[in-house]
Amino acid sequence: MGLRLYNTLNRKTEDFVPLADPVKIYTCGLTVQSEPHVGHIRAAMIRDILMRWLSHLGYRVMALENFTDVDDKIIEKQKEQKRDWRMIAQDNISTYLSACDQLNITKATFYPRASQHIEEIIALIQRLVDGGSAYEKKGDVYFRVRQFPDYGKLSGKSIDELVSGARIAPTELKEDPLDFALWKAAKPGEPYWFSPWGKGRPGWHIECSAMSMQYLGETFDIHTGGEDLIFPHHENEIAQSVAATGKPFARFWLHNGWVTLTGEKMSKSTGHYSPIKEVLRKYSANVIRMFMLKTHYRKQLEYCCERLDEARAALASIITFLDNVTQRHGEAKPIPEPQMLNEFTDAMNDDLNTSRALSVIYELINRGYGVDEVKIAASVKYYLLLLGFRQQVEVVIEPYRDVMKIVAEVEEKLNIANKQKLLDSMKEWFYHRIIGIKHVDELYPKTIAFLLQMRNELRKEKDYELADYVRKRLLDNNIIVDDQGIDASTYRLEVK
RNA sequence: GGCGGCAUAGCCAAGUAGCAAGGCGGCGGUCUGCAAAACCGCUAUUCGCCGGUGCAAAUCCGGCUGCCGCCUCCA
Known part of the structure; x- marks a missing residue:
């Protein structure tokens, strides 16, 4: 049809x-x-x-x-x-x-x-x-x-x-x-x-x-x-x-x-x-788009902060899923998974029923965790792009400066606390890892990944004060840390 | 006054005849230093109200109520 x-x-x-x-x-x-x-x-x-x-x-x-x-x-x-x-x-x-x-x-x-x-x-x-x-x-x-x-x-x-x-x-x-x-x-x-x-x-x-x-x-x-x-x-x-x-x-x-x-x-x-x-x-382009696409275009749409906030929450759960999969398996290319493509297509063919089309994305995610998550993430990305959402790549360079500042802060605190071993590994990271970075875009995620690694060392040593400090400072920069076990922490950007 | 649209859970929202999608929120659990995320389970015996047609109605028909709009500039 x-x-x-x-x-x-x-x-x-x-x-x-x-x-x-x-x-x-x-x-x-x-x-x-x-x-x-x-x-x-x-x-x-x-x-x-x-x-x-x-x-x-x-x-x-x-x-x-x-x-x-x-x-x-x-x-x-x-x-x-x-x-x-x-x-x-x-x-x-x-x-x-x-x-x-x-x-x-x-x-x-x-x-x-x-x-x-x-x-x-x-x-x-x-x-x-x-x-x-x-x-x-x-x-x-x-x-x-x-x-x-x-x-x-x-x-x-x-x-x-x-x-x-x-x-x-x-x-x-x-x-x-x-x-x-x-x-x-x-x-x-x-x-x-x-x-x-x-x-x-x-x-x-x-x-x-x-x-x-x-x-x-x-x-x-x-x-x-x-x-x-x-x-x-x-x-x-x-x-x-x-x-x-x-x-x-x-x-x-x-x-x-x-x-x-x-x-x-x-x-x-x-x-x-x-x-x-x-x-x-007040709201990002993707949130405003989500707000509008959640309702079929021929229906009346009430504009208010509650609706926008809800749209933001709805979008954030999709983005979190994608971020998690990306950090576990690397960036996925947007490729539709044939299983749900028909449902998505039927929804859009039915007088551009974006509300139904979005529900297909959620159903995919619901069945996605654990099994086949790479394929499903690829598919979700594909649908998001079809609906005109921007790729999350629009990460600004701006927060990166603060991330470097956090590294310096942590270094200083380690110094005060006399944690020589951690300090050494920090320096090593800077002198060796950072040189291998070819592009500034890489520096940002890699530095955060390093901070998380450092933080997990602190958690192992039960220095929760400094570990929580790192998490707090990243949050100040809209970076949310999720601990998935002692060695596997991930981060995601807060959806605005 | 004339014409039209809408009414589905706490909120938002699909569904136009065959057991009521999905999201947000909430509750309980698993995990966990904490937090978050994630996962599992629960959250509408019923679709504004009243009648009718059908084996079968949120869905079709009639009436009623409420909200919004157009008839003047409007996306």
């Missing part, structure tokens, strides 16, 4: 078969009027998982993620902050891209910006005007919603319901209150571009149609984004695209559930959100 994806278009899980090679994906990215938060990252994470899994299945992937960098809100910000809208946009885009980078989120093939595609946008609007789907009024251009028969299909709304909702801002310029703006005439002081309808700027929605058509063609495979975009944004995208081309637009619509904070949806307009920048200060 191949990949199946839940398609919002008909509320069913369907077999995914791409139109052609490569698979073409469009993700609705940010409107960049304010800083990116955890909710935005979740949407990016879904694109990442989708891209990784498609690649794993052997597809080539072309993915676009847009930035809507000119709209009403950002113009408001410009007025408020007295800063050029382009600067505001660039700041938020930089923050977002650097967070994605830290989080090991696969880069989209291209990140098009609305403001850099005005020509294409104008051409598309012109096409709609020429075809009778849109009309100009005093420099604005509106889309005729009632002329599009399938309007509401994606969001499950009927035009009549929308009218009775009556929350739509009435504008005397619109022929019908349901019509939406494709182009907005510029007011004094606002950014503008020249168009057949005068000075103005694009409305929200049209940029996504124009840019996706430009790079992916008039029909493409998958469109992703947050659930909150279904209406009106994605509904409008479909209407204006299909009205212009007469062809189907995106074939699959994937929508992720939102991230909540104290039970309520994160939203930048209400200020009820956690900026990703802050979250990254």
